[in-house]
Every structure is written in structure tokens, then in C-alpha cells.
Amino acid sequence: MPKLSVDDLKRIKEQYESTFNLRQGGYRAKVTVHMGTCGIAAGARAVMNSLVEELAKTTARDVIVTAAGCGGICSKEPMATVEILGAAPVKYVHLDAEKIKRIFREHIEQGNIVEEYALVVGKETSY
Amino acid sequence: MDKFRANLMVCGGTGCVSGGGLKVKQAVEAQLKEKGLDKEINVVLASCSGFCAMGPIMTVYPDGIFYQKLTPADAPLIVEQHLLKGKPVEKLMYREPLKKQAVPAMKDIPFFNLQVLRALRNKGLIDPESIEEYIARDGYQAAAKALTRMTPEEIVKEVKASGLRGRGGAGFPTGLKWESCANAPGPVKYIVSNDPAVFMDFDPHVILEGMIIGARAVGAGKGYIYMRNEYPLAMQRLQKAMEQAREYGLLGENILGSGFSLDIEIFQGAGAFIAGVGTALLRSIEGKRGMPVPKPPHSTEQGLWRKPTLLNNMETWANIPPLILNGADWFRSLGTEKSPGTKVFAITGAINNGLVEVPMGTPLRKLIFDIGGGIKKGRTFKAVQLGGATGGILPEQLLDIPATYEDFARAGAIMGGGGVAAMDNSNCMVSAAKFSVEFVVDESCGKCPPCRIGTKVLLDKLVDITEGRGVEGDIELMEDLAREIADTSLCGLGQTAPNPVLSTLKYFRQEYEEHIREGWCKAGVCRPLATFHIDAAACKGCGACARACPQKAITGEKKQPHVVNQELCIKCRSCWEACKFGAVQIGPAGLRQELIDRAKGAVAAKEAETAKGVETI
Numbered sequence: 044m045p046k047l048s049v050d051d052l053k054r055i056k057e058q059y060e061s062t063f064n065l066r067q068g069g070y071r072a073k074v075t076v077h078m079g080t081c082g083i084a085a086g087a088r089a090v091m092n093s094l095v096e097e098l099a100k101t102t103a104r105d106v107i108v109t110a111a112g113c114g115g116i117c118s119k120e121p122m123a124t125v126e127i128l129g130a131a132p133v134k135y136v137h138l139d140a141e142k143i144k145r146i147f148r149e150h151i152e153q154g155n156i157v158e159e160y161a162l163v164v165g166k167e168t169s170y
Numbered sequence: 171m172d173k174f175r176a177n178l179m180v181c182g183g184t185g186c187v188s189g190g191g192l193k194v195k196q197a198v199e200a201q202l203k204e205k206g207l208d209k210e211i212n213v214v215l216a217s218c219s220g221f222c223a224m225g226p227i228m229t230v231y232p233d234g235i236f237y238q239k240l241t242p243a244d245a246p247l248i249v250e251q252h253l254l255k256g257k258p259v260e261k262l263m264y265r266e267p268l269k270k271q272a273v274p275a276m277k278d279i280p281f282f283n284l285q286v287l288r289a290l291r292n293k294g295l296i297d298p299e300s301i302e303e304y305i306a307r308d309g310y311q312a313a314a315k316a317l318t319r320m321t322p323e324e325i326v327k328e329v330k331a332s333g334l335r336g337r338g339g340a341g342f343p344t345g346l347k348w349e350s351c352a353n354a355p356g357p358v359k360y361i362v363s364n365d366p367a368v369f370m371d372f373d374p375h376v377i378l379e380g381m382i383i384g385a386r387a388v389g390a391g392k393g394y395i396y397m398r399n400e401y402p403l404a405m406q407r408l409q410k411a412m413e414q415a416r417e418y419g420l421l422g423e424n425i426l427g428s429g430f431s432l433d434i435e436i437f438q439g440a441g442a443f444i445a446g447v448g449t450a451l452l453r454s455i456e457g458k459r460g461m462p463v464p465k466p467p468h469s470t471e472q473g474l475w476r477k478p479t480l481l482n483n484m485e486t487w488a489n490i491p492p493l494i495l496n497g498a499d500w501f502r503s504l505g506t507e508k509s510p511g512t513k514v515f516a517i518t519g520a521i522n523n524g525l526v527e528v529p530m531g532t533p534l535r536k537l538i539f540d541i542g543g544g545i546k547k548g549r550t551f552k553a554v555q556l557g558g559a560t561g562g563i564l565p566e567q568l569l570d571i572p573a574t575y576e577d578f579a580r581a582g583a584i585m586g587g588g589g590v591a592a593m594d595n596s597n598c599m600v601s602a603a604k605f606s607v608e609f610v611v612d613e614s615c616g617k618c619p620p621c622r623i624g625t626k627v628l629l630d631k632l633v634d635i636t637e638g639r640g641v642e643g644d645i646e647l648m649e650d651l652a653r654e655i656a657d658t659s660l661c662g663l664g665q666t667a668p669n670p671v672l673s674t675l676k677y678f679r680q681e682y683e684e685h686i687r688e689g690w691c692k693a694g695v696c697r698p699l700a701t702f703h704i705d706a707a708a709c710k711g712c713g714a715c716a717r718a719c720p721q722k723a724i725t726g727e728k729k730q731p732h733v734v735n736q737e738l739c740i741k742c743r744s745c746w747e748a749c750k751f752g753a754v755q756i757g758p759a760g761l762r763q764e765l766i767d768r769a770k771g772a773v774a775a776k777e778a779e780t781a782k783g784v785e786t787i
Contacts, residue, residue: 046427047310049318052310055306056306058306094175109175110256111255
């Protein structure tokens with residue numbers, strides 16, 4: 044292993060920072076995949092897996108992904124709620140592995156709501 | 171690196187691990203694998219969270235849900251309900267002692283949210299075996315600053331300005347110590363840390379980083395970390411941390427390209443209390459018997475192998491990196507004028523046990539009642555011993571004193587290692603003092619007579635009093651002797667050894683007098699000085715005492731007052747502890763015979779009456 048320089052310290056710090064944002068609960072965006080029995084049956088697992096893959100690829104360090112119970116509208120599962128700090132949360136419905144990727148890129152990374160998948164904007168917040 | 175949607179921080183502290191924490195971790199990992207969640211959820215054997223009373227502990231991030239007292243059998247529930255379906259498991263959460271409601275998040279639990287973490291800033295948050303995680307939390311940034319952007323004089327100046335005082339107990343200003351060592355003639359100097367075992371549970375690198383900065387400040391090229399061989403887990407973690415630091419060039423030649431070199435070695439000691447005394451610890455590293463030597467010369471001038479040596483306590487070292495990174499003013503922003511910064515306390519006894527860090531000046535009451543959760547089992551607070559076995563024992567009326575070096579000393583206690591042992595009303599103060607002195611008698615190195623002989627005589631007197639052989643004049647004799655030991659002992663151990671006796675004589679003198687004059691230990695701890703009996707008016711006849719009695723000495727009909735057979739009673743106090751109505755009373759030793767006679771009298775009277783009845787028929 045190479046001996047570290049002062050700059051290397053900074054590099055390692057940046058590389059690992061996201062882990063700690065997650066552990067300390069400091070985040071800008073939060074995606075909740077609804078994983079009640081209905082959600083799982085409708086394919087929420089695939090949505091979650093795809094989302095985690097996307098998360099691994101991104102350079103963003105301030106996005107957290109969590110699982111929650113049934114979103115309340117079982118007929119429209121799989122569902123996910125995207126919350127950007129300071130903006131109203133958005134509920135997406137009838138998701139699949141591809142749709143969530145697009146939501147990740149457009150809504151979470153660029154801040155544009157993907158209207159064609161969205162059910163509703165507003166209401167419940169968790170912060 | 172891989173990203174995960176959740177991190178499960180399973181506490182890897184010694185307490186949680188010995189409570190089965192590793193088995194919990196394995197069970198959780200197996201469940202995650204079974205449910206196919208192992209690629210998206212990360213399990214970390216994390217640094218100690220300090221809340222040892224609740225172990226094994228696991229905290230789930232990002233939500234910060236705190237699970238306590240876990241067993242491997244809880245794993246399926248957590249994985250299925252919380253991690254798969256997103257519903258935290260309420261029954262495994264923390265509950266406040268006096269409330270029934272579950273508290274889900276770590277930040278809402280008073281034990282955690284009343285603390286301010288500086289020395290323990292990584293507790294429960296990083297994997298203590300990963301140097302990268304330490305670096306990610308600003309680790310080695312202070313060393314980089316000290317080595318590349320500060321002169322040794324500037325480092326010493328910063329530490330002096332901060333007002334940081336040695337966390338080892340006596341509270342000597344750290345900056346002055348550093349200055350004295352820096353000014354001592356070289357070229358060979360040493361830096362030493364006393365046993366940092368407790369930090370290995372959280373954060374081994376912070377000790378190394380503190381020592382790098384100290385070595386640079388005083389010009390030392392070689393360091394020693396004194397480790398007791400009693401904590402194999404701590405040793406393993408320190409060794410691993412040092413290997414990682416060497417690989418990254420943070421120990422060894424030319425650290426961070428600065429031209430400064432330092433090597434640190436672990437010295438394994440046998441684990442003696444006396445090694446808490448600086449000069450004794452240094453003799454031990456030299457391969458001699460761990461015994462103190464008179465000062466001066468101070469260790470900063472003539473320490474290890476008679477070379478200038480900077481010896482600091484682990485907690486002092488842990489305070490150095492954030493202090494250097496953020497500056498003296500930041501350091502002083504917490505605490506008091508004369509005791510700035512924060513202090514780590516080990517809270518134990520009749521409250522929630524754990525390791526906590528609070529600003530200096532925090533009232534003791536807050537430590538015990540808010541962070542510690544108050545006295546358990548429906549009992550009341552009686553006393554608190556501060557600073558470990560040689561610390562003073564203080565009563566309730568002193569609970570509002572702020573936790574600072576000066577206030578503790580004024581009250582007759584010491585900061586010591588930061589021990590806060592709370593005692594409830596089931597404790598006898600004479601016995602508490604005896605217990606402490608017994609410990610010192612065992613641990614005294616025997617070099618100086620006041621400590622070697624004096625503490626033994628003190629113990630003999632205390633044993634006499636607790637066993638009913640105390641006589642008038644004992645109290646005064648103990649007071650004189652205790653002062654003598656404190657004044658004439660060679661080192662801190664002997665000088666502080668009489669604290670438990672002097673403080674209890676000052677604040678609980680009446681208890682000593684009751685033992686000697688009335689033959690009465692009102693707490694029922696000293697068996698020869700107590701008689702257990704049941705107050706017929708208060709007894710509900712529930713039978714709890716009778717079931718608890720190992721001697722089957724308690725009898726009585728259901729819902730009728732019960733009676734203790736004094737001839738069978740061994741005074742174990744189980745009945746007193748079992749009774750929910752305060753009906754079991756503790757009387758003086760003399761009451762026993764009286765009760766036996768009374769019982770015999772009652773039997774005789776009953777027999778006489780029966781005989782009379784027979785006659786009339």
C-alpha cells in the first residue's frame with residue numbers, strides 16, 4: 044500500500060463520506076419504496092434492487108433509500124415516495140425496475156418530477 | 171466502494187460482545203442473506219455505543235432506530251418487519267425506565283441526546299477496525315495540520331491556550347506538561363499513553379493520532395502504549411489499527427511526507443491498579459516492578475529510562491485531534507473556565523450503566539437522573555462515589571454540584587478516571603467504605619508504609635465496625651489515620667485511598683455511630699447488626715417474602731400477617747428485597763433475642779391455654 048500524503052487523506056474522506064451521511068441521517072433526498080405485502084407481491088423487490096444499483100453508480104452522497112410499509116393504495120403498487128429536502132414529496136405508482144431508474148436520474152439527480160409516473164404531489168412528509 | 175440503503179451498526183464493544191452481540195450479528199446476516207437483502211443492507215461491527223446496560227445493541231441507519239437487549243432469535247423479526255417491510259419493531263426498542271412508551275430513535279433517548287461527543291465522537295458510528303472510516307470522519311486531519319502547517323511551539327501554545335487538563339484524574343494542565351517536556355533537552359524523548367483499552371471499543375486511531383501530535387510537539391521519536399493483558403479484544407484492535415497506520419505511513423518514517431518520524435510500540439502490562447500512577451507505569455515499561463518513585467524530577471524531565479517523557483491519559487490523547495483541528499477557542503466553548511471541554515464518565519451502580527461524555531460543569535444530578543435514568547427498582551438515591559475506588563462518596567444534598575475538577579475536590583471526591591457509581595437506599599455506607607478500602611489494600615504496591623500498613627489498619631477497623639466489634643473512639647482514630655495516610659503517602663493511590671472513609675465519616679457519620687452504639691445497620695447489609703422482622707400492620711400476606719426466603723423461615727396464612735422465625739433467619743435480606751409494601755423491617759441486632767423470647771413466650775402461653783382447655787373438658 045502506498046504511503047499517504049495529505050491529499051490522499053482528503054480523497055479517502057470523500058470516498059467514504061456518503062456512508063456517514065447515511066449513518067447520521069443527514070440527506071438531501073430520500074426515496075421510500077413501499078414494501079408491504081402488496082408491494083412485494085407486485086414487484087417492489089425488483090424496484091428496490093434496481094434503485095440500489097442506481098445508487099451505487101451515482102456520485103451523489105446525500106441520497107438515502109429506505110423501505111416502508113404499504114403505501115395505502117395497494118392496487119397501484121409498487122409505489123415509491125420521493126422526498127427532496129424543502130420540496131413537497133411525490134408519490135410514484137405502478138413502478139418497475141426501469142421506471143425507478145428514470146425517476147432516480149430525472150427527479151433525484153436533476154430535480155424534475157417525472158410526471159407520467161407520479162400519482163400525487165404533497166401531503167405526508169417524514170421530516 | 172459499495173453503497174447500501176441501510177447500515178446496521180451492531181455494537182462491538184466488550185460489553186455487547188460478551189453479552190452475545192456477535193451471535194446476534196451472525197443471525198442478522200444469515201436472515202438478510204435468506205431474504206436476499208445482503209447486497210443492499212450492510213452489517214457493521216461498530217464501535218461501542220456506551221449504553222452497555224442495554225446490550226447487545228444494534229442501531230439501524232439511516233433511520234437511527236435503536237434496538238436493545240437483542241438475542242439471535244430477534245433477527246428474523248427485525249429483518250422481516252423492519253428491513254423488508256419498513257416497520258420498526260417496537261417491542262425491541264428502548265423504553266424509558268419510568269414510562270412504558272417505546273422510544274424508536276437514538277436521538278430521542280435521553281441517554282444519548284444529553285451527551286456531547288468530542289473524545290468519543292466516533293462512538294457507535296464507525297467500524298473500529300477500519301482506518302478508512304476513521305479518516306472519513308476527519309481522522310488524521312489534525313495530525314496533517316500539526317505536521318505540515320504548525321511548528322512544535324505553535325502546537326504547545328494551542329494546547330496551553332485550550333486549558334485542557336489531564337483526564338487521568340489529577341487534572342494537571344496538559345499544555346504545561348507538554349511545554350515542560352518540549353523544553354527538556356533531547357535528543358532522545360518518549361511519549362507514552364496509559365492503558366487505552368476502553369477506547370479500542372470505539373476508536374483506536376484517535377489515540378495514535380493524538381500521540382503523533384504530542385510527539386511532534388515535544389520532539390519525541392518513540393512512543394509506548396501501555397496495555398493491560400486483560401482485554402484481548404482491545405489488544406487485537408490496537409494491533410490492527412497500528413498495522414493499518416504503518417501501511418498508510420501514518421506511523422514510521424516521514425509521516426505524511428512531513429519529514430517527521432515516530433514509531434509506537436505496545437507494552438503489555440500485567441494489569442495493576444498502581445499502573446495508573448505515572449511513575450509506576452514507566453517503571454513497568456522499563457521491565458521493573460511497577461512502583462512509584464518520588465517527584466521531582468518529573469517524568470517530563472526524567473521519565474522512561476531517565477529521558478524526558480510525555481505521559482498522558484488516553485482520554486487526554488483523544489481530546490488532542492479535535493482540539494488541534496478546531497482550535498483552543500472551540501475547545502473552550504464547552505465546560506467551565508477552569509475545567510474546559512467535555513469529560514467522559516463511566517456511570518454505574520443502581521442506574522443505567524454506560525460510558526457517556528458531557529460538558530464539564532454538568533450537574534451530577536443530570537448525569538444520574540437524566541442520562542442514567544434514575545434509581546431503579548422503586549428505590550431512592552442514597553449516595554454516589556466519584557472517581558473510582560479511591561473516590562469520595564457524596565450524599566444527595568451535593569448532587570447539584572457541577573462536574574468539574576475543583577468542585578469534586580472541594581466536596582472531598584476526585585475526578586479520577588471519571589467513575590460515577592450511584593448507590594440506592596439498600597446500601598450501607600460503612601460497608602461501601604470497607605469495600606473500597608479492601609480494594610486499595612489489595613492494590614497497594616507496598617512501597618511506602620502509610621499506604622501499605624495504614625490502609626490495612628483502616629480496613630481492620632471497618633471490618634470490626636461492620637461485624638459488631640466497633641467501640642467508642644474508633645471513628646476518631648480512623649479520621650486521624652485516614653488524614654495521615656492521605657498526607658504522607660508517596661503516590662496518588664495512597665493519597666486518595668482514604669477518600670471513601672473520610673467522605674462517609676463526614677456525610678454519613680450517623681451511620682457509623684448507629685453501627686457502633688446501637689448495633690444497628692439500618693440497611694441490613696452488615697448481617698451481625700440487623701434483625702429482619704415483619705410489621706404486622708403493613709403486611710398484606712402476599713407471601714412474596716416467604717417464597718424468596720432460602721431458609722423457609724417465614725410462615726403465615728394467605729392474606730394474614732407473616733412472621734420471621736428468628737432462629738432460622740440468616741439475614742440474607744431476600745425478604746426485604748421481595749416485599750412490595752415495606753412491611754419487612756430491619757431492626758438492631760439486639761431485637762433478635764427479644765423476638766425469639768417473645769415467640770417462645772407466645773408458644774408457652776398458647777400451650778398453657780390448650781392445657782387449660784383440656785382440663786375444662
